[in-house]
Amino acid sequence: MGWVIPRLLEKCSEANGIYFDSVSQVVLPAWSKGRVVLIGDACHCVSLVAGQGASLAVAGAYVLYQELTRPGSTLAAALAPVSEKIDTCR
């Protein structure tokens, strides 16, 4: 961010108002429990400047679809691998 910070600081004195907020990420040991699985923004919390949130949400939905439609799969059996695969792309 070094390339933009000096410019931002320079513009601060001219601005009428400044919006400032923080972004936090909560890391859980698993992203599914029982019949619930978190995908997309609910678990990835990708950096606001990355521009990858939509891709990760679609990838999570695709992995969920694959596991749920696996022949003989049950809901409980399907959600654990989704949680693990989500962890690898975080």
Ligand SMILES: Cc1cc2nc3c(=O)[nH]c(=O)nc-3n(C[C@H](O)[C@H](O)[C@H](O)COP(=O)(O)OP(=O)(O)OC[C@H]3O[C@@H](n4cnc5c(N)ncnc54)[C@H](O)[C@@H]3O)c2cc1C
């Ligand atoms: C300003 C801005 C710019 C962005 N630009 C980009 C970009 O350039 N590229 C990119 O890849 N990503 C971008 N993103 C991020 C991207 O939009 C998100 O990462 C993505 O939409 C996440 O999808 P999601 O389905 O997880 O969540 P969401 O899109 O937030 O979908 C969640 C849905 O759940 C609904 N909902 C919430 N609570 C309930 C409830 N209790 N009952 C029923 N429904 C509920 C909400 O109304 C919403 O429709 C941007 C985000 C913002 C805010």
